[in-house]
Amino acid sequence: MSDPQDAPPPPSDPYAPPTAPTGALPRPAVARRAHYSLWLVWLVPLVAVVIGLALGARAILERGPVVTIFFRNAEGIEAGKTRIKYKDVDIGIVRRVRLTNDHREVEVTAEMRGNQGIESLMVTDTRFWVVRPRVGAGGISGLGTLLSGVYIGMDAGRNATERREFQGLESQPTVTADVPGREFVLEADELGSLDIGSQIFLRRVPVGQILAYEMTPDGRHVRFTIFVAAPYDRFVNEQTRFWHASGVDVDLDAAGLHIATQSLASLVAGGVAFQDRPELDSTAALPEAPERAQFKLFEDKTAALRQPDTHGFDYRLLFASSIRGLAVGAQVDYRGLPIGEVTRIGVQGPAGPKNPEPLIAVDVRIYPRRLPTVNGVLSEDVTAADQRKRIDPMVQRGFRAQLRSGNLLTGQLYVGLDFFPKTPPARIDWTSSPPTMPTVPGSLESLQDSLSELARKLDKIPYDELVADLRRSLAGVEKTLNHTDELVQHLDTSVTPEARDTIIEARKAIADLRRTLATVDQSMGPQATATLNEVTKASQSLKALADYLERHPESLLKGKPEDPK
Amino acid sequence: MPIAPPAADIDRPALAAGLWRCRGCAAAVAPPASASRARCPRCGAVVTPRHPDSIARSWAFLLAGTALYLPANLLPVTTTASFAGSQSDTIFSGIVYLWADGSWALALIVFIASIVVPVSKLLVLSWLLISVQRRDCRFTMARLKAYRVLELVGRWSMLDIFVVAMLAAVVQIESLAELRPGPGAMAFGAVVVLTMLATHAFDPRLLWDCGVDAPDGRPNE
Numbered sequence: 001m002s003d004p005q006d007a008p009p010p011p012s013d014p015y016a017p018p019t020a021p022t023g024a025l026p027r028p029a030v031a032r033r034a035h036y037s038l039w040l041v042w043l044v045p046l047v048a049v050v051i052g053l054a055l056g057a058r059a060i061l062e063r064g065p066v067v068t069i070f071f072r073n074a075e076g077i078e079a080g081k082t083r084i085k086y087k088d089v090d091i092g093i094v095r096r097v098r099l100t101n102d103h104r105e106v107e108v109t110a111e112m113r114g115n116q117g118i119e120s121l122m123v124t125d126t127r128f129w130v131v132r133p134r135v136g137a138g139g140i141s142g143l144g145t146l147l148s149g150v151y152i153g154m155d156a157g158r159n160a161t162e163r164r165e166f167q168g169l170e171s172q173p174t175v176t177a178d179v180p181g182r183e184f185v186l187e188a189d190e191l192g193s194l195d196i197g198s199q200i201f202l203r204r205v206p207v208g209q210i211l212a213y214e215m216t217p218d219g220r221h222v223r224f225t226i227f228v229a230a231p232y233d234r235f236v237n238e239q240t241r242f243w244h245a246s247g248v249d250v251d252l253d254a255a256g257l258h259i260a261t262q263s264l265a266s267l268v269a270g271g272v273a274f275q276d277r278p279e280l281d282s283t284a285a286l287p288e289a290p291e292r293a294q295f296k297l298f299e300d301k302t303a304a305l306r307q308p309d310t311h312g313f314d315y316r317l318l319f320a321s322s323i324r325g326l327a328v329g330a331q332v333d334y335r336g337l338p339i340g341e342v343t344r345i346g347v348q349g350p351a352g353p354k355n356p357e358p359l360i361a362v363d364v365r366i367y368p369r370r371l372p373t374v375n376g377v378l379s380e381d382v383t384a385a386d387q388r389k390r391i392d393p394m395v396q397r398g399f400r401a402q403l404r405s406g407n408l409l410t411g412q413l414y415v416g417l418d419f420f421p422k423t424p425p426a427r428i429d430w431t432s433s434p435p436t437m438p439t440v441p442g443s444l445e446s447l448q449d450s451l452s453e454l455a456r457k458l459d460k461i462p463y464d465e466l467v468a469d470l471r472r473s474l475a476g477v478e479k480t481l482n483h484t485d486e487l488v489q490h491l492d493t494s495v496t497p498e499a500r501d502t503i504i505e506a507r508k509a510i511a512d513l514r515r516t517l518a519t520v521d522q523s524m525g526p527q528a529t530a531t532l533n534e535v536t537k538a539s540q541s542l543k544a545l546a547d548y549l550e551r552h553p554e555s556l557l558k559g560k561p562e563d564p565k
Numbered sequence: 566m567p568i569a570p571p572a573a574d575i576d577r578p579a580l581a582a583g584l585w586r587c588r589g590c591a592a593a594v595a596p597p598a599s600a601s602r603a604r605c606p607r608c609g610a611v612v613t614p615r616h617p618d619s620i621a622r623s624w625a626f627l628l629a630g631t632a633l634y635l636p637a638n639l640l641p642v643t644t645t646a647s648f649a650g651s652q653s654d655t656i657f658s659g660i661v662y663l664w665a666d667g668s669w670a671l672a673l674i675v676f677i678a679s680i681v682v683p684v685s686k687l688l689v690l691s692w693l694l695i696s697v698q699r700r701d702c703r704f705t706m707a708r709l710k711a712y713r714v715l716e717l718v719g720r721w722s723m724l725d726i727f728v729v730a731m732l733a734a735v736v737q738i739e740s741l742a743e744l745r746p747g748p749g750a751m752a753f754g755a756v757v758v759l760t761m762l763a764t765h766a767f768d769p770r771l772l773w774d775c776g777v778d779a780p781d782g783r784p785n786e
Contacts, residue, residue, distance in 0.1 A: 038618050042625050045628035
């Protein structure tokens with residue numbers, strides 16, 4: 001309806017005297033009162049109050065628990081703006097940022113929303129951290145906060161005890177509680193290159209991370225809390241071995257140089273690998289390890305995947321030679337197969353009248369079960385008696401321990417077990433503790449022996465006399481040579497000119513002779529020839545005479561007898 | 566304003582002379598003295614001496630408006646969600662934001678339209694109603710002028726609601742920016758509508774009934 005107030009009522013003059021007779025005006029018919037209840041109108045404020053109360057109640061109910069978080073600094077946190085997010089869902093807002101009373105930390109008061117049961121998330125192991133853009137070895141995170149500003153991330157804990165005051169983390173936790181998986185505890189001797197966030201590998205697949213590490217109370221080990229995400233956590237059973245897979249493992253041992261790495265990321269950040277022992281292929285039925293089961297973290301894969309060191313037998317080896325290059329932990333092998341290790345190196349007893357030359361005692365522990373068997377039957381030496389029964393006949397056949405050089409370059413030694421059939425018979429001394437196993441000199445050792453033998457023989461040669469003789473002879477030779485030299489010089493100076501003259505004379509004489517002969521030849525040739533013929537005949541006669549005289553020397557005295565007639 | 570006749574007469578309501586006025590065609594009628602309702606002989610509309618239950622209705626709407634005024638100001642009017650995060654604003658925080666941003670004129674407009682006007686409406690209407698109920702004859706003209714202003718500006722308080730409604734329709738860029746009206750906006754719109762209804766239910770003629778025993782019978786209900 002339009003405003004009826006402004007227009008004066010047209011049919012009659014409103015300013016007419018109040019006493020104006022009403023008869024002049026139209027007389028309306030009297031209307032019946034409508035069925036109209038005034039109380040209906042009061043429903044309006046009632047509804048409004050109800051709505052208002054509902055809205056107010058909702059606003060109050062949405063106001064969830066107020067929590068206080070302490071941070072080391074408040075970089076990027078703004079009151080009234082910075083959000084608290086859980087799984088990226090906005091669950092609260094920072095209401096106040098102020099310094100703590102001791103000015104050491106920042107106290108951030110945040111108000112949570114109340115309509116999602118957030119109270120039950122504010123428990124003792126709930127964690128808060130500030131999400132900022134972050135660039136790490138694992139990648140880049142929190143890029144969204146470059147535009148929106150930082151927010152406070154939250155990871156709800158699993159405890160039941162509620163809490164309202166929290167210590168904020170300085171960095172984002174790598175694994176949040178809502179990721180399915182299991183935590184385990186590893187114990188290692190050293191931290192190595194591991195750190196919080198280092199990855200866990202199973203067959204080089206990253207399957208988890210290191211959550212935390214701490215020193216054990218006695219300060220002798222480092223204890224890691226690791227997280228293996230589902231579904232890989234079910235591969236962790238009681239027989240699983242964990243080892244350091246940090247960076248590059250450069251390993252120089254008796255077997256040579258090994259370089260091994262897991263992944264590029266582990267090069268930078270370090271890592272831990274785990275695996276079942278390979279010989280346990282049929283052990284799929286092994287029970288999964290429970291949450292927070294404890295494992296040993298081995299130094300490397302070889303150590304980790306070694307046969308379990310059960311049923312070890314101790315033996316003592318006595319060596320009379322130097323064991324330089326042998327260290328505790330050095331391998332003991334049987335024809336190249338590792339079977340044990342050196343546990344202790346020492347001297348056998350104090351030196352004394354009874355023990356004038358103490359031997360080097362090397363204690364070894366042998367795990368017969370380490371020997372891989374191709375036919376699948378593991379040695380079943382369980383007790384020392386079993387072992388004795390097995391090893392005594394072997395020793396009789398020449399089973400001996402020997403120090404061998406593992407690596408000529410580094411001079412490392414290891415203990416080799418082998419059969420030496422030609423050695424003098426020996427027995428294991430079961431009376432000592434540990435039993436003493438007979439040894440043979442090492443290969444290098446025997447080489448040294450023969451070398452020294454050779455040296456000893458060489459020593460016996462009278463080098464001094466030999467040298468003196470030699471020197472004397474050499475002096476004589478030198479003298480002779482000097483004389484010869486002088487003689488030659490003398491010849492050179494005195495004899496040579498005369499000789500030359502003589503030769504010239506001789507040449508002249510020869511020429512003369514030749515001329516003379518030619519003359520003779522020409523003048524006396526024929527006569528000479530006749531003469532010569534005569535001479536030849538004469539000489540023949542002489543020869544015949546000589547022959548005759550030879551046969552009949554008596555004819556010189558008696559004369560030639562008459563020819564028998 | 567017509568030239569005023571003697572004051573003593575002009576302040577006397579027509580009702581006292583037994584005259585009613587048809588709301589439909591503005592005909593002045595003179596019903597029988599005993600009747601409380603009549604039918605207009607000209608247009609057939611129901612004629613009553615004053616708006617029936619004017620004060621009670623007005624009070625009802627006024628109280629409803631007051632009840633919703635608190636949530637309207639305390640709850641967020643808009644929720645702006647963008648990739649940079651979401652933000653809820655109440656009316657007052659919006660004004661503060663505009664003021665801090667340097668848009669003083671805009672802040673002032675919003676302040677007047679969204680805070681001054683509704684509050685003054687509530688207060689002025691309460692004043693009118695109380696004074697009518699107490700048959701207070703002072704400041705009659707001032708009250709009348711206040712009432713006229715009240716009627717005039719009432720609808721302008723919807724400015725906020727219009728802005729929010731338009732923005733909510735326009736700013737709907739998926740996942741980039743989104744503006745949603747909050748619960749405060751509904752409450753605020755309800756406040757504006759309720760105060761308008763309260764103003765409408767109020768019969769300004771009651772302002773002159775102070776001195777007389779209204780034949781209406783129940784002005785004080």
